Amino acid sequence: MSVKNNDSIESSLFEKRKKLYPREVHGLFANLRLLSVSILLGAYYLLPWINLSGRQIVLFDLPERKFYIFNWIFWPQDFIYLALLLICAAFALFLFTALAGRLWCGYACPQTVWTEVFLWIERKVEGTRSQQMKLDKQESSFTKFRIKATKHTIWIIFSLYTGFTFVGFFTPIRELAQGIMSFDLGPSEVFWLLFYSLATYGNAGWLREQVCMYMCPYARFQSAMLDKDSLVISYDALRGEPRGGRKKGDDLEAKQLGSCIDCSLCVQVCPTGIDIRNGLQYECIGCAACIDVCDDVMDKMDYPRGLVKYTTENKMEGRKTTILRPRIIIYVILLVSILSGIFYSIETRDSVALNILRDRNALYRENFEGTISNSYTIKVLNMDLIDHDYTLKVTGIEGLQSSIKEPIKVKAGQVLEMPLLLSAEPESLHHTSLTIKLTLQAVDDINVSTESEGRFIGPIDP
């Protein structure tokens, strides 16, 4: 999809927008979209309500600074996984774009998904495309007001529920629901609920294709990822032209007509309001609505389907299409290696961590009995799904005494912070500063252990 001309886009940024009334379509691709929308929205609205062993199956618990995703718990130090996952998402997007154009836009983008729902509501309330257009042209009247008010009320309720679900990924959703019932919500919760609701209402109800055209970064750079072998939606001009009206069964040769009957249905169904017959365009989000509707028309006329279809630039020019091109292979290799790396490292990551921090107030302390002691704070993070008892061994200085009472009990997913006092005989301190090694070992599982290093400071001249 080449960008036609920069100026025309830039200037259209400020043009007054004409309201679009995308016509309803049925067909293979519309069904695929319906399937994808149902799966995605189903997951979005249902997931927060599913509990697994007493906690929400997906919960981004900000207060506890822990993300629960199915069987995994992610801690702030696991942020790298999130970053890697985002990189994977980007590569997957590149891959799919190179293979089949704007698949993401047409079937999975939240913008498309929620707009589908809003359009569906609009059609249920206001009727078909022509009924909607007629309604908008009418003088204001009570009926018009009633219909519009109904539509907006349903939209707003749906948006509010969407916003509520969004916050429910961050605050346990059942508590949130109770909070709403009893008008007892924190200001931030209220804010984010309203913010997300407003964004849904505005983007899916009002802005629609404008989000794709003016606000979406992906739309701006996706054309760079397409090549002559990428699947794109295109009109077969060779077959379609010259377009024109006719009756079913007319002799095309005699009338000197192509297959396009110029019914303009492909334009009416287009959510971005373009005419696919003008060639590939930057605005086309690849929703395939025009394919569905045109195939219908072809069926009615008894012409072969596929006047508008998924094809590649090479195919249109009569050349061969290669699927396995270098860029595809590179994307796949990168994607597979990063993903397997992530899963391997998540599955094998330490399930316990130990942090040691020297107390800043004093370098060391001399005790009555002549020993030298250092004090620390240690933090034990049990990142496992079960509770553990641990032992702590400190090595590095001969005869070192530790104040820790074993076993150290830490519950699953908890952090235990406690003071640690280490004391040594002055004779065993050969240097002013010595490295000590702490080994934390779970009592019940030999594989659960971790190590950490710290420093022990003694007098300058021991």
Next chain:
Amino acid sequence: MLALDKKLLIIGSLWPSFWMATALSGIIFSAIDPLIIASQMGFNHVSYLSAYSIGFFFFWLVCAWSGFFSIIFSRSVTKKNVSKK
């Protein structure tokens, strides 16, 4: 002309910076506990969600500020003269 510039200024500074702020909140707050910063600034009774939100808005503001000036400085002086003709 002025009206158009205004629209570009508002969208151009607020929209990309919104995403930058989201990313920044993720990175910074996974490294630093926002409540520690809050308590060092003397606020002891902030909830986590508020601390994150305030942080987010702070990042948003900073990024928007930078975007705002990028747009201002990217308008060339000569262009203005041309449009006056």
